[in-house]
Amino acid sequence: KQALAGKDVTLICNYTGTVNNLQWYRQYPGSKPEHLIMFFETFPKSEPALRLTAAADK
Known part of the structure; x- marks a missing residue:
């Protein structure tokens, strides 16, 4: 996927x-x-320097 800066x-x-x-x-x-990031299904993670948040929604 592409996005503008x-x-x-x-x-x-x-x-x-x-x-x-x-x-x-x-x-x-x-x-x-x-x-960029690794996270576990039961433990969301954030990388503020990248403005990135990852979380599972099952």
């Missing part, structure tokens, strides 16, 4: 079954993926 974007990951953790990566064209 400085604008909010919501990314949704749908999955089935049980997972230990979820991880988000960002990849710019021509670059390697960059790890």
Whole structure:
């Protein structure tokens, strides 16, 4: 998904079954993926420097 710089974007990951953790990566064209955040289903996490919050909504 693409977004304009400085604008909010919501990314949704749908999955089935049980997972230990979820991880988000960002990849710019021509670059390697960059790890952004890892969180556990029962423990939301924030990365204020990235203005990023991750939480499970099952």
